[in-house]
Amino acid sequence: MDELALLVAADRRALNYTRSLPSRRVFPDAEAIDGLKRFDEPLPLNGHSAEQTLALLDEVGSPGTTASNGADYFGFVIGASLPVASAAERLMIAWDQCASGWDNSPVSATLERQAARWLLEILDLPAESAVGFGTSATACTLSCLATARRELLKRQGWDVDQDGLTGAPEIRVVVSALAHITVIKALRVLGFGLRHLLIAPVNDRGQVDVERLPELNERTILCLQAGEVNSGEFDDFEQLIPPAKASGSWVHVDGAFGLWARASSLNVLTSGIEQADSWTTDAHKWLNTPYDCAMAICRHAAALSATLRGDAVYSAAAEDAQKNLTMEFSRRPRGIPVWAALRTLGSKGVAEMVERHCRLASRVAEGLSSSGYRVLNRVVLNQVLFRADDEQQTLRICDAVQASGETWFGATQWQGKSALRISVSSWRTQDANIERLLALLDRVKQSDLAE
Numbered sequence: 001m002d003e004l005a006l007l008v009a010a011d012r013r014a015l016n017y018t019r020s021l022p023s024r025r026v027f028p029d030a031e032a033i034d035g036l037k038r039f040d041e042p043l044p045l046n047g048h049s050a051e052q053t054l055a056l057l058d059e060v061g062s063p064g065t066t067a068s069n070g071a072d073y074f075g076f077v078i079g080a081s082l083p084v085a086s087a088a089e090r091l092m093i094a095w096d097q098c099a100s101g102w103d104n105s106p107v108s109a110t111l112e113r114q115a116a117r118w119l120l121e122i123l124d125l126p127a128e129s130a131v132g133f134g135t136s137a138t139a140c141t142l143s144c145l146a147t148a149r150r151e152l153l154k155r156q157g158w159d160v161d162q163d164g165l166t167g168a169p170e171i172r173v174v175v176s177a178l179a180h181i182t183v184i185k186a187l188r189v190l191g192f193g194l195r196h197l198l199i200a201p202v203n204d205r206g207q208v209d210v211e212r213l214p215e216l217n218e219r220t221i222l223c224l225q226a227g228e229v230n231s232g233e234f235d236d237f238e239q240l241i242p243p244a245k246a247s248g249s250w251v252h253v254d255g256a257f258g259l260w261a262r263a264s265s266l267n268v269l270t271s272g273i274e275q276a277d278s279w280t281t282d283a284h285k286w287l288n289t290p291y292d293c294a295m296a297i298c299r300h301a302a303a304l305s306a307t308l309r310g311d312a313v314y315s316a317a318a319e320d321a322q323k324n325l326t327m328e329f330s331r332r333p334r335g336i337p338v339w340a341a342l343r344t345l346g347s348k349g350v351a352e353m354v355e356r357h358c359r360l361a362s363r364v365a366e367g368l369s370s371s372g373y374r375v376l377n378r379v380v381l382n383q384v385l386f387r388a389d390d391e392q393q394t395l396r397i398c399d400a401v402q403a404s405g406e407t408w409f410g411a412t413q414w415q416g417k418s419a420l421r422i423s424v425s426s427w428r429t430q431d432a433n434i435e436r437l438l439a440l441l442d443r444v445k446q447s448d449l450a451e
């Protein structure tokens with residue numbers, strides 16, 4: 001089969017998959033999972049045909065997917081892919097650009113600059129900020145925290161690039177007790193030492209307790225969050241950031257999904273966030289672009305660029321070349337799906353999507369309460385945290401829901417006990433999906449009580 005015929009075949013299979021999303025189980029059944037054993041074959045000496053490889057991928061692989069690109073998936077904050085973001089991604093794959101800088105791909109450099117400008121505008125963050133389009137919030141947080149440390153050390157007269165960390169002034173990290181595990185991972189990988197982190201206690205809602213914040217100074221990085229993964233709560237930026245800045249601290253905000261509230265009428269949740277030094281957010285979650293797509297945003301553009309500089313003798317580039325703002329040197333122009341999503345939705349479309357998800361989450365909370373569940377959070381955003389009557393029933397309900405194949409969400413821990421967590425973040429999810437979810441949860445609870 002020639003190249004074009006193969007790509008047409010792949011497109012046809014991809015279209016069939018997309019078409020099948022509404023009727024697909026949300027999590028694969030045992031048979032489909034068992035079928036994945038067919039991938040366990042020896043590395044061929046003489047390769048198989050491309051056509052056969054594609055067929056195997058589709059016939060065995062497609063049934064083994066999680067339908068997180070559908071309307072009925074409520075696990076984590078996964079989002080789906082907007083049609084235009086998927087479409088732009090398809091074209092981008094055909095282009096196969098190495099988007100390190102202008103020299104490699106003028107179109108990528110142009111579009112990622114444009115996406116960065118729009119992003120700062122829609123998130124209402126300082127226009128002078130640099131935006132690195134990285135693989136994930138994890139990688140972008142790592143970039144921002146490395147920049148924070150380098151910059152604070154520089155202000156202390158220490159050149160970490162040349163002299164490293166041995167003998168350097170100590171940089172302290174104050175981090176929310178409910179910081180996402182990937183923030184902790186970034187800190188650990190950067191060598192801050194888990195034992196040395198200063199944990200900021202949180203209140204009952206999961207927000208950093210302003211009264212009990214550890215002391216801050218010019219050698220401190222303060223990590224806050226917009227959108228806690230369980231409760232969806234936001235730290236009180238208006239109370240926390242100005243004194244932190246006055247002390248000389250660097251403030252970083254993890255807004256992997258929550259930062260998008262700023263693009264909607266829920267923006268009051270983020271008041272004061274613009275005063276931070278750096279922010280992380282994902283596009284592959286709430287903006288509904290395909291994976292991997294996230295942003296490191298830094299008010300001090302030159303500092304991010306100096307920290308991540310990847311110029312070589314054979315390839316110098318502008319300060320805002322993406323290879324100087326991300327971990328990668330060779331990279332896909334992952335800002336292009338962001339550009340496509342923003343251009344197609346417009347700021348109004350983004351606001352409408354975010355607001356609809358939050359409204360649907362409130363409806364979930366209301367329905368759950370009527371079915372006798374206990375909702376544990378305020379539902380300020382798109383996250384609903386809840387429990388059944390006791391620990392055992394909560395876990396049984398989780399199992400029953402997952403086994404149904406009609407939807408998928410998972411269990412978590414909240415204040416020491418199991419809880420269930422529903423995130424509404426797919427552009428496809430509408431009122432009818434929520435009513436079906438609630439009917440299922442009601443059925444499952446009633447039949448559990450009957451047994």
Ligand SMILES: *Cc1c(COP(=O)(O)O)cnc(C)c1O
Binds near residue numbers: 257
């Ligand atoms: C998902 C998430 C992350 C990590 O994002 P990735 O893109 O998966 O690396 C960080 N913080 C919060 C609050 C998240 O929800």
